[in-house]
Amino acid sequence: MYKAPINIFIGALLVISTTIEIIYLYGLLPFLTKLVLIYYFSVRKIHIDDILCFILKKLKNSLFLAPYYLTKIIHLNLFIIQKNNK
Known part of the structure; x- marks a missing residue:
């Protein structure tokens, strides 16, 4: 039986959860928020x-x-x- 889509979905969830964990672990959330705000404000003028x-x-x-x-x-x-x- 072919189960590749389920494996891809589980792999994507692992990648997303690991990324979120690293962001919180190293305290990168304020830095990333600042980058998003800078991009948003500079693009929209x-x-x-x-x-x-x-x-x-x-x-x-x-x-x-x-x-x-x-x-x-x-x-x-x-x-x-x-x-x-x-």
């Missing part, structure tokens, strides 16, 4: 004003965390600007 308005709308109920997230977004945008100017 989103400006800092749009990002700040979005963050303020989402965090209007929790003003305690708003300054932390705003500084993170500003640092990320400055990094994107430096990358695009090179």
Whole structure:
């Protein structure tokens, strides 16, 4: 009996689960998230004003965390600007 599709499916699940485990084990999740955000913002050409308005709308109920997230977004945008100017 031919069982190759099941073996391929199980192999793919093992590869995906191992990749996720390595990402969490070595703490690469913040780094990969930053890379995805840099790519997303640089491709879509989103400006800092749009990002700040979005963050303020989402965090209007929790003003305690708003300054932390705003500084993170500003640092990320400055990094994107430096990358695009090179």
